Structures are given as C-alpha cells and as structure tokens.
Amino acid sequence: MSYQCPVCEKIWPDTMELARHVFGVGDQAHKDWVNSKGMNFIELLLIQTMEPGNKGYKTLAELLEREAKKVD
Amino acid sequence: MKKKLLHLTVNDEYHELYISPKKLLVEILRDELGLTGTKRGCNTGACGACTVLLDGAAVKSCSILAMQADGAKVTTVEGLADGAELTPLQQSFLDHGAFQCGFCTSGMLMSATAFLQEDRATKDIKEGIQGNICRCTGYNSILRAIKAVAEGKYKEEGR
Amino acid sequence: MKKYTVINTPVHNIDGIAKITGRAKYTFDITLPRMLHGKILRSSYPHAEILNIDTSKAERLKGVKAVLTGKDTLGLKQGIWRRFKELCDEEILARDKVRYIGEPVATVAAIDEDTAEEALDLIEVEYKPLPGVFEPLEAIKEGAPQLHEQAERNINVTRHIEWGDVDDGFQKADYVREDWFRCSSQAHVCMETHCAVADYTPEGKLTVYTSTQSHYYIKVLLAEILGLRENDVRVISRYTGGGFGSKFELDSAQFCSSLLSMKLCQPVKIVLSREEEFTATKRRTPMFYYVRSGVKKDGTFLAKEARVFTEGGAYTAMGATALYLTGFFQSFPYVWPSYRYDGYRVYTNTAPTSAMRGFGAPQATFCAETQIDLIADELGIDPIEIRRKNAMYPGYEVPGQATIQSCGLDQCLDKIDGWIKSRGELPRHRGIGIAAYGFMSGGIFNWFDTPYAFSSAVIQINIDGKVDLFVGSQDMGQGSNTTMAMICAEELGVKFEDIRLHMGDTENCPVDLGAWGSRETLMQGNAVKMAASKAKQQILEFATAKLSPNIVYDLDIKDGWIHLIARPERGLSYYDVVKEAIRGKEGQPIIARGHYTPHRKGMISPAYSFGVQAVEADVDPETGKITLKNCVTAHDCGQVINPLGVKGQLEGAMAMAAGYGFTEDLPMDEGKILNPNLVDYMLLRATEMPETEVMEVETYEPEGPFGAKEAGEGLTNPTAGALSNAVFHATGISIKNLPITPEKVFNALKEKKKK
Numbered sequence: 005m006s007y008q009c010p011v012c013e014k015i016w017p018d019t020m021e022l023a024r025h026v027f028g029v030g031d032q033a034h035k036d037w038v039n040s041k042g043m044n045f046i047e048l049l050l051i052q053t054m055e056p057g058n059k060g061y062k063t064l065a066e067l068l069e070r071e072a073k074k075v076d
Numbered sequence: 077m078k079k080k081l082l083h084l085t086v087n088d089e090y091h092e093l094y095i096s097p098k099k100l101l102v103e104i105l106r107d108e109l110g111l112t113g114t115k116r117g118c119n120t121g122a123c124g125a126c127t128v129l130l131d132g133a134a135v136k137s138c139s140i141l142a143m144q145a146d147g148a149k150v151t152t153v154e155g156l157a158d159g160a161e162l163t164p165l166q167q168s169f170l171d172h173g174a175f176q177c178g179f180c181t182s183g184m185l186m187s188a189t190a191f192l193q194e195d196r197a198t199k200d201i202k203e204g205i206q207g208n209i210c211r212c213t214g215y216n217s218i219l220r221a222i223k224a225v226a227e228g229k230y231k232e233e234g235r
Numbered sequence: 236m237k238k239y240t241v242i243n244t245p246v247h248n249i250d251g252i253a254k255i256t257g258r259a260k261y262t263f264d265i266t267l268p269r270m271l272h273g274k275i276l277r278s279s280y281p282h283a284e285i286l287n288i289d290t291s292k293a294e295r296l297k298g299v300k301a302v303l304t305g306k307d308t309l310g311l312k313q314g315i316w317r318r319f320k321e322l323c324d325e326e327i328l329a330r331d332k333v334r335y336i337g338e339p340v341a342t343v344a345a346i347d348e349d350t351a352e353e354a355l356d357l358i359e360v361e362y363k364p365l366p367g368v369f370e371p372l373e374a375i376k377e378g379a380p381q382l383h384e385q386a387e388r389n390i391n392v393t394r395h396i397e398w399g400d401v402d403d404g405f406q407k408a409d410y411v412r413e414d415w416f417r418c419s420s421q422a423h424v425c426m427e428t429h430c431a432v433a434d435y436t437p438e439g440k441l442t443v444y445t446s447t448q449s450h451y452y453i454k455v456l457l458a459e460i461l462g463l464r465e466n467d468v469r470v471i472s473r474y475t476g477g478g479f480g481s482k483f484e485l486d487s488a489q490f491c492s493s494l495l496s497m498k499l500c501q502p503v504k505i506v507l508s509r510e511e512e513f514t515a516t517k518r519r520t521p522m523f524y525y526v527r528s529g530v531k532k533d534g535t536f537l538a539k540e541a542r543v544f545t546e547g548g549a550y551t552a553m554g555a556t557a558l559y560l561t562g563f564f565q566s567f568p569y570v571w572p573s574y575r576y577d578g579y580r581v582y583t584n585t586a587p588t589s590a591m592r593g594f595g596a597p598q599a600t601f602c603a604e605t606q607i608d609l610i611a612d613e614l615g616i617d618p619i620e621i622r623r624k625n626a627m628y629p630g631y632e633v634p635g636q637a638t639i640q641s642c643g644l645d646q647c648l649d650k651i652d653g654w655i656k657s658r659g660e661l662p663r664h665r666g667i668g669i670a671a672y673g674f675m676s677g678g679i680f681n682w683f684d685t686p687y688a689f690s691s692a693v694i695q696i697n698i699d700g701k702v703d704l705f706v707g708s709q710d711m712g713q714g715s716n717t718t719m720a721m722i723c724a725e726e727l728g729v730k731f732e733d734i735r736l737h738m739g740d741t742e743n744c745p746v747d748l749g750a751w752g753s754r755e756t757l758m759q760g761n762a763v764k765m766a767a768s769k770a771k772q773q774i775l776e777f778a779t780a781k782l783s784p785n786i787v788y789d790l791d792i793k794d795g796w797i798h799l800i801a802r803p804e805r806g807l808s809y810y811d812v813v814k815e816a817i818r819g820k821e822g823q824p825i826i827a828r829g830h831y832t833p834h835r836k837g838m839i840s841p842a843y844s845f846g847v848q849a850v851e852a853d854v855d856p857e858t859g860k861i862t863l864k865n866c867v868t869a870h871d872c873g874q875v876i877n878p879l880g881v882k883g884q885l886e887g888a889m890a891m892a893a894g895y896g897f898t899e900d901l902p903m904d905e906g907k908i909l910n911p912n913l914v915d916y917m918l919l920r921a922t923e924m925p926e927t928e929v930m931e932v933e934t935y936e937p938e939g940p941f942g943a944k945e946a947g948e949g950l951t952n953p954t955a956g957a958l959s960n961a962v963f964h965a966t967g968i969s970i971k972n973l974p975i976t977p978e979k980v981f982n983a984l985k986e987k988k989k990k
Contacts, residue, residue, distance in 0.1 A: 024395050031321050032385060046388045050375065052395075053525075053542045053577050057402060061395070112264035113257020115476075117426045118509040122913035125426060153257035166255045170247050173879035176887060177712025178254030179261065179426035179476030202922045209913065211424050211477055212712045214890030215921040217883055 008073040011037050019065040087155030102126045102137035113153040113182045124208030127183035128152050134190035153182035164230030172221035176212030184208050188222045240794045241725040245879045249717045261474045262446045265432045273505040274351035276341040278333035281584035281906030282367035293357035298350035301498050304341045305330030313460045317684040325550040327490045334382050334549035335586050336906050337515030342491035344503045371544040371581035382582040389582040391547050392555040396562045398634035399573025404538025408529030418598035419973040420901040421519035427476020430506040433492035442469045448483040448709050449749020454741045456485040472739040478711035480590035483751045513911035517589035520557045521546040522598045534621040538573045541565045547580045552589035561595030568673035569625040584906045593951040604670035604956030619652045622671050637837035643871030643932035647847040650869035650930045668960025671847045674949025675840030677754035679833045688830035690758040691745035692766040696825035700810040705737045707747025708759035714880040715755040719763050726767035728792025753945035758831050760940035765829030773825050777816040841938040844945040846870040850957040854965045859981030863925035872946035873936035884947030885929045892954030894919050897975045
C-alpha cells in the first residue's frame with residue numbers, strides 16, 4: 005500500500021516518506037494543509053530538533069496515516 | 077585641480093603626461109598607459125596585486141601618487157619578457173604551476189623579481205612575497221618557482 | 236606504447252603565458268568606447284522599510300548620467316532555484332525593504348568613478364528602521380522579527396536525511412557521545428572582486444563581460460530579471476580572477492551595470508570595492524551543529540544523529556544546497572548503519588550565506604572528525620584504526636543516497652599512517668591530527684531547471700589538423716581549460732599543442748552549468764571525451780580505407796599517428812589523413828558534439844573523491860598561538876589528468892581551509908561585519924604556510940573521463956578538523972568553536988589547569 009500527498013498528490017511508499025516530503029517541500033500549500041488539521045507546521049519542525057527520537061516526523065506521519073489517501 | 081606634468085619611464089619607454097596630481101601610480105599605468113597587467117585587489121596596500129618595480133624596488137602602486145614617481149623608472153609585468161623570450165622567473169612560474177587564477181601573478185612576479193635582484197642575500201623567499209596575497213595556490217608552488225631560479229636552475233644568460 | 240601520451244604528464248597551463256606576461260584580460264581590465272562607471276548605494280541598516288528614495292540631487296550632479304532604484308526594475312525576485320519559486324527571494328535592488336547591511340538600494344552611472352561615488356552621497360533614502368535578528372537560534376523564537384512574509388519563524392529551508400534504525404542503533408551502542416559545535420563564516424576573497432561591464436545596444440542586445448563561474452547561469456538569470464529573451468543576452472568571461480563559490484549567482488555588479496546600460500545605451504562598468512566584496516557579496520554559511528554518535532566498544536559505528544541550524548542571512552542564495560550537502564557529508568566518508576539528519580536554514584538580518592568551496596562539507600567534516608578523535612580517545616583506539624574500521628569502500632551504497640564506485644580511502648589511510656610513523660617522537664606541545672574526507676564530482680540536481688545537457692562540448696578539426704575545442708566550462712583559476720584540452724588531445728590522439736580552446740562566451744560556446752560543486756573534470760570532461768571520440772571516429776573512417784584493417788576498431792590514433800592497434804608501426808600521419816578527409820567531405824571541417832548529464836546516479840553525485848589529511852602543529856602554551864608545521868594529504872581523485880594542476884589545487888585548498896580553521900572569521904555587531912578589509916581579515920600569508928606534501932592514490936572511477944574524478948574542492952573539507960585534532964593531541968583540549976584562535980586555546984588551557 006502507498007500513500008498520496010494530500011496537497012500535490014505525489015505517491016510515497018509509507019507515511020514516514022510522505023512526512024519527509026511534506027516537510028521537505030515545506031511551501032505554503034503544504035504548511036496550510038498541516039495547519040488546517042489542527043497542528044502547527046513550524047512547531048512540528050522545531051520539535052524535531054528540540055526533542056529526541058524523530059518526534060516531529062513521527063507525529064506528522066501519524067497524522068498522515070489517518071488523513072492521507074491510501075492507494076494500491 | 078590643476079594638472080601637472082609627469083615624466084615617467086615605463087618599461088624603457090619614456091612618457092610625458094599631464095595628469096591630475098591626485099592620481100595614483102596604478103591609475104596612470106592602467107588607465108593612461110593601458111598597462112592592465114598590473115592589477116588592483118584592495119586599494120589599501122594590503123594585497124600586493126599592484127606591485128611594480130620603481131627604480132628597481134618593489135612598491136605597491138596603489139599606495140603612491142603618480143607624481144611621487146616623477147622622473148623614475150617603472151617596470152611592470154609587461155616589461156619582464158623580451159618579446160617572446162620569458163624571464164627565467166616567468167619560465168619557472170610556468171614550469172611550477174605557480175599561478176591559478178592569475179590575478180595576483182603580476183604583483184607576485186614583480187615582488188619576486190625584486191627579491192631575486194636585491195634581497196636574496198638578506199631575506200627568506202617567504203618574506204620576499206609576504207606582502208602579496210594569493211588566494212588560489214597556497215603559495216608553495218610560487219615559493220618553489222622562486223627557489224628554483226634562486227638556486228640557478230634557470231639560466232640567466234643575456235639578461 | 237605508453238597507456239597515455241598526454242594525461243598525467245606535466246603540461247604548461249594553457250593560459251599560462253597570457254597570465255605571466257600580464258596579457259590576460261580580466262573583466263576588471265576591460266574598457267569600452269563611451270564607457271561609464273557605475274556605483275551602488277547600499278543599505279546601512281540591517282532591517283528597515285524603504286519609505287522613499289530621492290535621487291534628484293544626485294541626478295543634478297555634473298557628470299552623472301543616470302540614477303536608478305528598485306522602482307526602475309521589473310520588480311522580480313530571482314535566484315537559481317527556478318524549480319522552487321519560493322526560494323527565488325532576492326530582488327537585488329530592494330524596493331520596499333532592506334534585510335542586511337550592504338543590500339543594494341540604488342545605482343548610479345557617471346563619467347568616472349569619483350563622480351559616481353560623489354553622487355551616492357547625494358541620494359537621500361528615507362528608512363523606517365525595523366528590529367533586526369542576527370542569530371539563527373534567536374530568529375526561530377516566537378516573536379522574533381520576521382524577514383520574509385512567507386517564512387514563519389524565519390525558517391527558510393529544511394532538510395531531512397535518514398536511513399537505518401537510528402533509535403535502535405543508539406540502544407545497542409556501548410558508548411554514546413554528544414557534542415555541540417559552532418562553525419564560523421568565511422569570505423571567499425577572490426583577488427578579482429565581482430565586476431561587470433554591460434553593453435546594451437539599440438538593437439535590443441545586451442553583452443555583459445563579467446567575472447563569473449557560470450556564464451550560462453548569468454545569461455539566463457539576467458534575461459529573466461531584465462525581461463529579455465535568453466539569447467539576446469551574451470555573457471563573456473574569458474578570465475576570472477578566482478571564484479571559490481562566490482561567482483555563480485547573479486550579483487549586484489552584473490545586474491546594476493546591465494540596468495544602467497539598458498537605460499543609457501552606453502557601456503557601464505561596475506567593480507565592487509574590497510569592502511563591498513566583504514560586506515555585500517555572499518559568504519560561507521555559519522552553522523550550529525549538534526552531533527550525537529553511538530559506537531561499539533571496538534569502535535564500530537552504529538548510529539549517528541546530527542542537527543544543524545544554519546545562519547542563512549537575508550536570502551536563500553545557494554544556502555539550500557549547502558544545507559543538504561552538509562547533512563550528507565556529515566556521514567562521510569564512513570559506513571554508518573543508521574543516520575538521521577535534520578537541517579534548518581534560518582533567515583537572519585546578515586549578509587546572505589551561500590556556496591563556498593566545500594559547499595557545507597567543511598563544516599560537517601570539522602564536527603565529525605573532531606568528534607571521532609574524541610570517541611577514539613575515550614575508547615583507547617588509534618585515530619587511524621577507528622577510521623579504517625568504518626571507512627567507505629568500493630561498491631558501498633549509502634542507503635537511498637549514493638553508490639560509491641571507486642574509493643581509495645583505505646590506501647590513503649595506509650599512506651598517512653606511514654607518514655605519521657615516519658615523524659617519530661614529537662617535541663612537547665606539538666601534535667598531529669588527521670581527518671578523512673570525501674567530496675562529490677558535480678551535483679546531479681537540476682534546480683535551475685535547465686532543458687540542456689549539464690555539459691556539452693563541440694569539436695571542429697581544421698585542414699591543418701588543429702582542433703577547435705568549444706567548451707561551456709568556466710576556468711576561474713582551477714585549470715579546467717588545461718584539463719579539457721588534455722582530455723581532448725588524449726582521446727583524439729593528437730598533441731596538446733594541437734588544441735585551440737574556446738570558452739567563456741555564451742555566443743559560441745555550448746551550455747555547461749558552470750564551475751561549482753567540482754563539476755568540470757567529470758561532467759565537462761565526459762562531454763569533451765565524447766566529442767573527441769566522435770571526431771576520431773570520422774577520421775578513422777577515412778583511415779580505414781587506406782590501412783584496410785579487418786574492422787575500424789582495429790585502428791587508433793596516438794600522438795598524431797593513426798595506426799593498427801596490433802601493429803603500431805603500420806600507420807599514417809593524422810595530419811595527412813585529416814587533409815584528405817576534409818577534401819573528401821566536400822571541404823567541410825570535421826565537426827562533432829559531446830554531452831553529459833548524469834542519470835540514475837543517486838541523490839548527490841555520480842562519483843566521490845576521498846582522502847586523508849594529517850596536520851602537524853605546534854601550540855604555544857603561553858599564548859595559545861598555533862603554528863602549522865606540516866600538512867600531508869593522501870588523496871584519491873581517480874586517474875590524475877593534470878598532475879601540476881592537482882597539486883596546485885590541493886595546496887591552495889589547504890591554505891584556504893587552514894585559514895578557515897584558525898585565522899579567518901567575519902565577526903559582526905548587529906549585522907555589521909567588523910573586519911571588511913585585508914588587514915583585519917586574516918588570510919594566511921606565504922610566511923605562515925607549512926610544508927605541504929601530496930600523495931596520490933590512484934583509483935579508476937568508471938563514471939569519469941579516463942577514470943578521473945573531483946580534485947580540489949574536497950580538500951577544503953579536512954583541514955579544520957585535522958587542525959583541531961592536532962591541537963587536541965598536543966594539549967588535550969578540544970576546541971569546538973571555529974576558528975581555533977589563540978584566545979580560545981589560551982582560555983581552554985587555563986580552564987584545564989584549574990581542573
């Protein structure tokens with residue numbers, strides 16, 4: 005199963021890869037999508053470096069697991 | 077400001093020029109005489125790219141007024157080679173790859189020429205080019221090139 | 236017959252005689268008829284709104300021809316990131332807001348430099364000062380002044396690299412170490428400052444002479460920002476007085492001179508002063524690094540985690556690439572089973588930071604190599620051995636990032652080990668530090684969105700056998716002209732002297748992306764080799780008719796002799812065959828093209844250079860002063876093409892990198908650079924240079940021309956780390972804050988004594 009970016013519809017093999025894509029592109033459209041889901045894009049990014057254990061990415065990946073469209 | 081008459085022999089050619097007394101020697105050489113081989117890298121006398129020989133001594137031509145050189149003999153990089161015949165130092169620079177971008181090279185050659193002619197008894201080679209900055213080579217190839225000439229590895233016949 | 240007749244022989248630099256006789260004409264030397272002189276007014280505020288600019292007094296000054304401001308531009312933002320519009324964030328002539336001290340706000344053309352300078356003083360700019368922010372860790376705080384509307388918390392770009400299970404790796408580690416590092420800035424200090432002569436004619440054509448690393452980029456960027464068609468702009472750059480990463484973006488001299496020339500239909504020359512060069516061109520990226528490594532008791536690497544905040548300055552510039560490369564090279568040149576990197580580039584009200592020789596890797600290598608020695612010391616392992624145990628090797632795949640083909644790292648370690656042993660017992664207060672490194676041979680990325688091949692070359696063979704070689708690569712001193720002529724001569728089988736090289740002019744040279752990221756030898760070299768090979772094929776078609784081999788592949792050309800490979804004595808003169816061949820082609824010269832674009836070569840580069848450097852230094856315990864004694868480098872750049880050139884690159888890179896390690900810095904006060912001149916900015920002089928020795932380790936890189944790869948840029952990576960390790964072994968103190976100044980060493984020694 006793969007996951008589709010809710011903003012630009014690019015397909016990724018898992019939600020961690022998709023999270024990396026969302027942070028990596030990081031343009032206004034991707035930021036807006038994350039913020040519209042009740043999270044704060046920038047805070048998530050900063051958590052990634054301020055706290056151990058890949059936390060920012062994991063949190064975003066969990067959100068994407070719930071929200072992103074799954075494709076075969 | 078009133079212009080003044082400057083008498084200057086550059087690379088064995090005599091010139092009389094009416095110039096503004098504010099003008100630096102490097103400006104006269106480059107802008108009036110078209111000798112653009114002499115470069116400018118800083119205008120504060122720190123980089124040495126503008127080094128020329130003034131009556132045989134290496135000077136930074138951005139830090140003296142042209143009028144201070146009135147009556148003097150100036151040698152620039154263009155005055156080193158005799159037609160197609162390079163000086164031993166130029167040949168050694170070529171053989172040792174003692175330049176890269178080449179922008180400091182003219183000044184480097186003039187400082188090294190002065191060193192070989194005047195100062196080699198009293199100074200270290202490194203001190204001879206201490207006033208010249210090279211950002212490309214790390215100096216060692218330049219030092220090897222000068223050393224080879226100083227050690228007589230290049231014939232100086234006919235010069 | 237010798238394997239190669241041109242390659243790996245010491246030839247004279249193809250531009251050498253022009254350079255040592257003072258005849259090489261740099262942009263700085265160009266004067267055109269009716270030429271005017273331009274100057275640029277720059278912001279004295281780090282952060283301010285521009286309320287109004289009154290140019291009327293300046294315009295009235297006798298001798299002033301034009302005064303232009305941001306209002307006279309199309310108001311476009313530009314950058315090399317044409318695929319990522321948000322990153323093209325720099326207007327060059329600011330319209331509404333200035334974001335660093337030195338940002339251009341107006342430009343003047345006048346009959347001479349003095350008049351232009353005087354006119355700058357008459358321009359009245361009304362600013363509304365805004366609070367500024369100067370450190371990345373301040374700039375990300377909630378409520379910090381924001382530089383760009385779209386960049387919340389001033390975060391400009393982020394990069395994440397990850398492979399393996401990092402958390403699991405740390406769990407299994409016997410020893411975990413974490414360190415914080417601060418990597419300083421550095422100025423490029425090209426001896427020729429940025430300069431341009433723009434000449435716009437009423438036909439609507441713009442010609443720009445300029446000192447650049449990429450005439451193609453400048454042509455396209457100028458066309459875009461000026462509203463011209465790409466091929467109405469011609470960029471000429473025959474000699475460039477140094478680049479080091481500072482000259483492949485569009486700069487203020489190029490843009491302002493073009494704008495003025497378009498207004499006046501007269502040539503305009505702008506040469507940046509040395510002070511402008513320091514304050515208002517780009518510089519090496521300062522980085523705040525956190526590095527955590529987990530290893531086994533025996534020194535085997537298990538997991539590494541790195542985080543960095545980089546001081547971006549006011550604009551993106553090439554800083555986004557530095558952010559990626561520093562993350563990638565933080566893992567180099569080792570096998571890390573798991574690795575995680577998070578890099579954030581943060582906007583600050585300082586001069587923009589960007590590409591500089593090493594492109595983020597020197598910072599990473601300093602942190603990584605310093606930490607490895609601390610780990611080795613803690614575990615009681617020899618610095619050579621811990622590196623050897625974890626070294627990359629041929630065929631190693633960096634998960635998801637790169638495949639290493641040739642890699643001579645192990646042999647490099649052998650050579651350096653041998654050299655260290657040959658030094659025997661060292662005197663007191665002296666230490667030898669080593670650092671291993673690697674670097675890319677040109678980037679595979681195409682953020683510029685060029686539709687062209689990354690590198691192209693054209694060859695024309697004339698009636699006398701002389702070869703016109705047209706390349707797009709730019710020689711800024713690194714010697715690519717000589718390298719390309721050598722590759723061409725070798726492949727074609729002619730003499731080096733038979734090559735006439737054409738470069739530095741977009742009008743008659745094919746496209747190449749330029750001299751950055753150590754591209755030229757591999758990328759332009761491959762294009763040249765392909766063109767030469769195709770031209771050779773055409774000549775051999777004619778020779779086949781004369782020599783009647785079984786098939787054409789039985790023939791070859793070497794040193795101007797076309798012969799049967801099996802019987803080299805049977806052959807024909809290349810020069811004779813070319814004459815007949817051209818006659819046979821109805822008088823058409825032999826023409827061939829070559830090109831190269833990397834495909835499916837991972838995320839970074841098609842090939843990597845490797846090496847190990849040892850620095851021997853004295854540390855004066857009374858003053859903290861460091862004196863370099865020796866610097867020895869074992870280096871794998873594949874097949875050496877030009878031995879004299881490689882040596883020069885290695886020594887030069889080392890001098891620049893040593894400067895980064897212990898003398899050069901750009902201290903600031905509220906965004907103002909405090910040492911913008913060559914007296915206070917401490918470059919190494921001849922008297923401070925140590926003895927240098929270069930030991931070549933030859934490998935064969937399948938992706939490179941004749942097996943060659945990068946040589947010269949990667950060498951800026953190891954020196955700061957090797958120097959910090961030398962200080963550590965001499966004194967037992969480790970300085971994690973570049974540059975390693977006497978003051979820092981002295982204070983650390985005092986601190987150590989107290990304990």
